[in-house]
Amino acid sequence: MPIEEMSLGDELRTHPDVSLANVRRFTSAAKLSFGRFVDHEQARKEGLPGAIVPGIMSQGILVAAIHAFAPGCEIDNIDTVFRAPVLVDSHPTARVVVTDLDPAARTLALDLTITDEANETRVAGTATVRL
Amino acid sequence: MAHIHPPGFPIERGKIHEFANSILDDNPLYHDEAAARAAGLPSVVAPPTFSAASSFFPDPSGRGATSFAGLDMRFVLHGGQELLFERPIFAGDVLRAEPGETKSYEKDGKRGGKMKFIETDVLYRDQRGGVVLRVRNTLIQTAGVVQS
Numbered sequence: 349m350p351i352e353e354m355s356l357g358d359e360l361r362t363h364p365d366v367s368l369a370n371v372r373r374f375t376s377a378a379k380l381s382f383g384r385f386v387d388h389e390q391a392r393k394e395g396l397p398g399a400i401v402p403g404i405m406s407q408g409i410l411v412a413a414i415h416a417f418a419p420g421c422e423i424d425n426i427d428t429v430f431r432a433p434v435l436v437d438s439h440p441t442a443r444v445v446v447t448d449l450d451p452a453a454r455t456l457a458l459d460l461t462i463t464d465e466a467n468e469t470r471v472a473g474t475a476t477v478r479l
Numbered sequence: 480m481a482h483i484h485p486p487g488f489p490i491e492r493g494k495i496h497e498f499a500n501s502i503l504d505d506n507p508l509y510h511d512e513a514a515a516r517a518a519g520l521p522s523v524v525a526p527p528t529f530s531a532a533s534s535f536f537p538d539p540s541g542r543g544a545t546s547f548a549g550l551d552m553r554f555v556l557h558g559g560q561e562l563l564f565e566r567p568i569f570a571g572d573v574l575r576a577e578p579g580e581t582k583s584y585e586k587d588g589k590r591g592g593k594m595k596f597i598e599t600d601v602l603y604r605d606q607r608g609g610v611v612l613r614v615r616n617t618l619i620q621t622a623g624v625v626q627s
Contacts (some may be wrong), residue, residue, distance in 0.1 A: 364503065365503060367498075367615070368503075370503070373501045373591070374501040376496075376501075377497045377501040378498065378501070389512045392615070394553060394554075403557030403559075403560060404528050404531055404557070404560065405501075405502065407528050407531075407560055407562075408501075408502035408504070408526060408528040409502060409503075410503065411502070411526055411528060412502050412503055412504035412506075414546075415506045419488050419506065419527065420506070420508065422517070422564075422567060423527045423562075423564065424563075424564055425562060425563045426560075426561070426562050426563040426565060427559070427560075428525055428559060428560055428561075429559040430556070430557050430558055430559055430560075433556075458538055
């Protein structure tokens with residue numbers, strides 16, 4: 349969608365695949381070797397409710413959602429806070445919302461969240477992108 | 480706490496493709512050299528989180544590019560991450576990471592005892608010495624296993 353047609357509050361929701369198989373694919377690509385990401389039992393031994401999605405994968409999921417919302421955009425900055433773990437094999441929702449836009453500078457400010465099935469926020473953040 | 484960084488790491492097109500696939504991002508600028516060049520770019524673009532993830536890639540000695548000596552990684556959680564780009568990172572770039580300021584402080588936690596927060600800043604420069612990216616990471620080390 350051209351920036352001239354965008355409005356404050358425009359949003360996109362995606363349903364990222366955080367299955368164990370997909371998280372293993374990510375940890376292999378990112379060379380992350382911690383059992384808590386790919387082994388539910390190991391994660392429980394560490395006091396977690398199950399295996400958790402790496403924070404940097406959650407940030408990557410939000411970047412993918414941004415690109416689904418604004419294909420080809422360039423990300424100037426992205427800041428995420430990992431409030432609570434996103435659980436592997438859960439069914440989270442990633443959400444991108446326009447909070448500010450500057451058609452002259454062709455920039456968008458975005459709010460970012462990943463929520464769980466109970467709509468509790470697990471990851472929150474902001475980004476500025478250039479179209 | 481010490482950070483160990485390799486002298487430089489090349490950004491490779493195949494690795495970008497693999498990494499972008501792993502986050503299910505089909506942005507053609509990550510995968511297709513021709514599409515990137517048609518967009519006026521020198522090569523495919525690295526996803527924003529690629530460079531931060533690459534700090535985990537082992538160097539030739541087998542160590543991770545970034546290590547956090549002094550932390551018990553069994554009890555470390557990722558609290559947050561901020562990326563500030565001066566320009567996109569492309570295949571063919573060779574980046575060098577420079578550790579910056581590190582700040583640590585403690586807070587009382589409810590389920591994992593005392594929590595130690597560590598904020599680290601890392602500056603990434605390209606092969607010409609120009610700054611391309613600033614990364615701030617927040618790590619949280621709990622006193623032990625989190626009590627659920």
